[in-house]
Amino acid sequence: MDAGSRSISSAKNRAAAVAAAPRPPLQEAGSRPYMPSLSSGPRNPSAKCYGDRFIPDRSAMDMDLAHYLLTEPRRDKENASGMAASPSKEAYRRLLAEKLLNNRTRILAFRSKPPEPENVSFADTTSSNLQAKPAKQRRHIPQSAERTLDAPELVDDYYLNLLDWGSNNVLSIALGDTVYLWDASSGSTSELVTVGEDSGPVTSVSWAPDGRHMAVGLNSSDVQLWDTSSNRLLRTLRGAHEARVGSLAWNNSVLTTGCMDGKIVNNDWLHRLEDHMAAVKALAWCPFQSNLLATGGGGSDRCIKFWNTHTGVCLNSVDTGSQVCALLWNKNERELLSSHGFTQNQLTLWKYPSMVKMAELNGHTSRVLFMAQSPDGCTVASAAADETLRFWNVFGTPETPKPAAKASHTGMFNSFKHIR
Numbered sequence: 001m002d003a004g005s006r007s008i009s010s011a012k013n014r015a016a017a018v019a020a021a022p023r024p025p026l027q028e029a030g031s032r033p034y035m036p037s038l039s040s041g042p043r044n045p046s047a048k049c050y051g052d053r054f055i056p057d058r059s060a061m062d063m064d065l066a067h068y069l070l071t072e073p074r075r076d077k078e079n080a081s082g083m084a085a086s087p088s089k090e091a092y093r094r095l096l097a098e099k100l101l102n103n104r105t106r107i108l109a110f111r112s113k114p115p116e117p118e119n120v121s122f123a124d125t126t127s128s129n130l131q132a133k134p135a136k137q138r139r140h141i142p143q144s145a146e147r148t149l150d151a152p153e154l155v156d157d158y159y160l161n162l163l164d165w166g167s168n169n170v171l172s173i174a175l176g177d178t179v180y181l182w183d184a185s186s187g188s189t190s191e192l193v194t195v196g197e198d199s200g201p202v203t204s205v206s207w208a209p210d211g212r213h214m215a216v217g218l219n220s221s222d223v224q225l226w227d228t229s230s231n232r233l234l235r236t237l238r239g240a241h242e243a244r245v246g247s248l249a250w251n252n253s254v255l256t257t258g259c260m261d262g263k264i265v266n267n268d269w270l271h272r273l274e275d276h277m278a279a280v281k282a283l284a285w286c287p288f289q290s291n292l293l294a295t296g297g298g299g300s301d302r303c304i305k306f307w308n309t310h311t312g313v314c315l316n317s318v319d320t321g322s323q324v325c326a327l328l329w330n331k332n333e334r335e336l337l338s339s340h341g342f343t344q345n346q347l348t349l350w351k352y353p354s355m356v357k358m359a360e361l362n363g364h365t366s367r368v369l370f371m372a373q374s375p376d377g378c379t380v381a382s383a384a385a386d387e388t389l390r391f392w393n394v395f396g397t398p399e400t401p402k403p404a405a406k407a408s409h410t411g412m413f414n415s416f417k418h419i420r
Contacts, residue, residue: 141349141359145390146379151175155201156366156385158298158323158341159246159260159279161217163370163383166207170228171372171381172214173389174202179216181228184374192231193224206248206255211375215255217245223257240265249283251290258283264295266309275314277301282338284327294336296324304338304355318355320348325369330395331377337394339382341367347382349394363390 153175155162162174171182172192177200179192195202195218204217213234216224223237223245240257247258255267258280264273273295282296282304292315293307304324306315322340329336335358336350345368347361366385373380373395380392 139396141361141396142393143361145363145392147391149389151383151387151389154369154383154385154387156369158325158367158369159203159244159281161204161206161247161281161326161370162202163372163381163389164205164207164214165372165374165381166211166214167209167375168207168211169375170207170211172205172207173370173383174205174216177201179205179214192226192228193233203244203246204248206250208250209252215248215250217248217257219244221245221259223248223255237267240267246279247281247283249285249293251285251293256283256285256293258295273307273312273314275305275317276303278323282324282327284329284336287329287331288334294327294329296320296327296338299323299341304336304350306353316353316355318350323367325367326371326382328371328373328380331373332395335395337371337380339368339371341369345384347371347380347392347394359394361392361394364388 151173154173155176160174163172165171165184169184171184173180173182177197178194179202181190181192182188183190192214193216195216199218199220199222201219202216203219204215206215206217208214212227212229214226214228216226218224221238221241221243223240224233225235225237226232227234237255237257241259241261241263243260245257245259249256249258257265257267259265260279262274262276262278262280264280264283276295276297278298278301280295281298282294284294286292286294291308291310293309295305295307297303297305299322302320302322302324304318304320304327306317307313308315320338320340322342322344324338325341326339327336328338334352336352336355338348338350340346340348344360344362345364345366347368349358349361350356351358364382364384364386368382368384370383371380378393378395378397380394381389382392383389
């Protein structure tokens with residue numbers, strides 16, 4: 001067979017081999033047979049090659065620094081053969097290398113450094129502003145009374161509440177069978193009522209929130225409601241108690257009465273609270289939570305209790321260590337002031353709701369039976385069995401509210417001043 005016949009035969013054999021080769025799946029009919037690529041490069045043209053893990057990335061390397069680090073030991077040996085360098089020059093060389101090289105000792109770099117953050121200066125400014133915020137200063141609490149008045153014939157009886165300060169800045173105090181009114185603005189004194197021997201003596205007084213009406217508790221278990229502007233008796237409440245009414249407290253139009261029999265009665269009657277183990281002497285409605293009532297018990301109880309008047313549940317009970325004579329809430333802060341008897345005859349300021357003691361005020365020589373609060377909520381008047389009336393600036397000066405900013409009108413058409 002000649003050469004031409006052999007070439008034709010080999011061509012036919014190659015064509016038959018290609019026709020017999022299996023076609024890959026999912027290919028169109030009549031298309032060219034699949035041939036694998038002979039290129040060894042990456043199939044994704046956008047992919048960037050960073051080299052092998054044992055081959056460093058030259059783009060991330062500082063060749064001059066690498067050359068210096070590699071040749072530095074040799075220069076040190078050459079210098080050591082000559083005169084030794086002074087310690088000052090050696091320290092200077094070391095500091096200069098730290099500043100210029102930034103303590104870099106690595107020669108090979110296998111990847112580039114991450115990019116620097118863009119808003120570093122803004123973050124530093126924000127953190128400095130937060131740290132520069134001044135801390136809130138602790139309020140100064142004076143330890144002595146600002147003023148002292150005489151209260152002759154003030155009854156030394158734990159079960160009575162004979163002092164109250166109304167929203168009209170008039171102080172009421174009961175001495176024996178008579179209720180007196182002292183105007184704190186002018187210093188004048190007037191007499192409201194003198195009860196008879198069959199009803200007296202007066203056992204408790206309490207101003208209504210309107211500063212006009214007053215509740216007067218009597219030894220006969222009755223409660224009288226008076227209009228102080230006209231000195232007129234409006235109503236007498238009977239039948240709620242079986243003994244003298246020693247404590248009174250208002251919550252808007254609801255009058256709460258506490259009796260020597262240990263019962264607490266709301267004249268809008270919902271619940272009867274009977275957890276105290278002794279006579280209930282102190283009552284105080286919370287100014288920032290309308291359903292929270294604080295009560296204080298006598299020497300056999302010594303507890304301040306907090307009640308949810310919606311459910312009748314006792315929320316907390318704190319043993320004060322001595323009889324609780326009176327309670328007052330701070331109108332501007334979450335604080336409670338209590339007055340006590342034997343043994344220290346002190347006034348105690350509590351932080352609510354943790355009931356941590358903030359201060360103890362001493363000055364009375366006998367048990368502090370009564371307390372009243374000024375209309376602005378700053379000054380507290382206390383009367384004790386030592387026949388003195390003391391005024392305490394215990395609650396501090398309230399912060400003046402900032403004037404409300406005028407609402408800015410940013411409506412759709414407010415920017416148009418006129419029509420062109």
